[in-house]
Amino acid sequence: MDARGLLNRLCQLIDARRWADLPPLLHDDFVCLYVHTGETFDRESWVRVNAEYPGFDHMVLHDLVGSDDRAAARCHVTVHAEGELTHFEVATFITARDGQIRQMTEVWTDVAQTPPGGARPS
Numbered sequence: 001m002d003a004r005g006l007l008n009r010l011c012q013l014i015d016a017r018r019w020a021d022l023p024p025l026l027h028d029d030f031v032c033l034y035v036h037t038g039e040t041f042d043r044e045s046w047v048r049v050n051a052e053y054p055g056f057d058h059m060v061l062h063d064l065v066g067s068d069d070r071a072a073a074r075c076h077v078t079v080h081a082e083g084e085l086t087h088f089e090v091a092t093f094i095t096a097r098d099g100q101i102r103q104m105t106e107v108w109t110d111v112a113q114t115p116p117g118g119a120r121p122s
Helices: 003-015 043-051
Strands: 026-034 039-042 056-066 070-081 084-097 100-110
Touching (some): 003 070, 026 043
Antiparallel strands (some): 026 039, 056 070, 084 100
């Protein structure tokens, strides 16, 4: 499977909460960087943080581009938090090797943030 297919499958499995099906998509040397927090995860810890994320609701794939060994996606994620449905956008970038995801970088953000004062032309 090429990188685009791997990333598409990964998103489908996450949305379906099929956590046990994630590790076969991830290389033994898998590493994921969360740019927004500076955290890094190996295969086991990345699957665990996803499987145990409190209130996870859905992941919807909106954009997906890729080639043989690199792919990028933009997804909308919803989470039930404190009685409300919270919305996030995530950009995911992967590099594949040997038919598995070897490297991943994710950037998460809340939806509907207000830009800081003075950051937009008047």
